[in-house]
Amino acid sequence: MSAYSSAQDLNVSDATENGTEVDMTTNLLNGTVRLSVLWTDEIYLRPDNAERVAHALLRAAEHGRRIVEHRSSGPDSSTNANQ
Numbered sequence: 305m306s307a308y309s310s311a312q313d314l315n316v317s318d319a320t321e322n323g324t325e326v327d328m329t330t331n332l333l334n335g336t337v338r339l340s341v342l343w344t345d346e347i348y349l350r351p352d353n354a355e356r357v358a359h360a361l362l363r364a365a366e367h368g369r370r371i372v373e374h375r376s377s378g379p380d381s382s383t384n385a386n387q
Contacts, residue, residue, distance in 0.1 A: 307333045309367070314360045319348040328360055335368035335375075337361065 308329035318324035324347045327340040339361065341347045349357065 307331055308338065311360045311364060314356065316349065316353045316357055318344075319350045319353070326357055328357075328364055330364050330367045330371070332371060335371035337364040337368050 309332055311328040311330075314326060314328055316326040322344070324344045325342045326347060326349075327342055329338045329340075330336070331338065
């Protein structure tokens with residue numbers, strides 16, 4: 305089982321059509337969000353795709369917050385708070 309949950313609805317490619325893609329995942333163990341640009345160091349987005357990435361980041365941030373809150377409210381929250 306992977307510790308990462310991918311944003312399945314985020315299908316964004318480079319505006320120059322060179323095959324570059326955006327991938328975003330949330331770590332289900334600690335709530336961190338990973339934004340990856342695949343196959344290159346940069347990506348050029350059309351405005352609609354830039355907005356889709358922004359909304360996906362906001363959803364991932366909220367998902368990450370819920371994971372952190374859940375971990376900190378668990379039975380061993382005193383040890384989780386120090387991690």
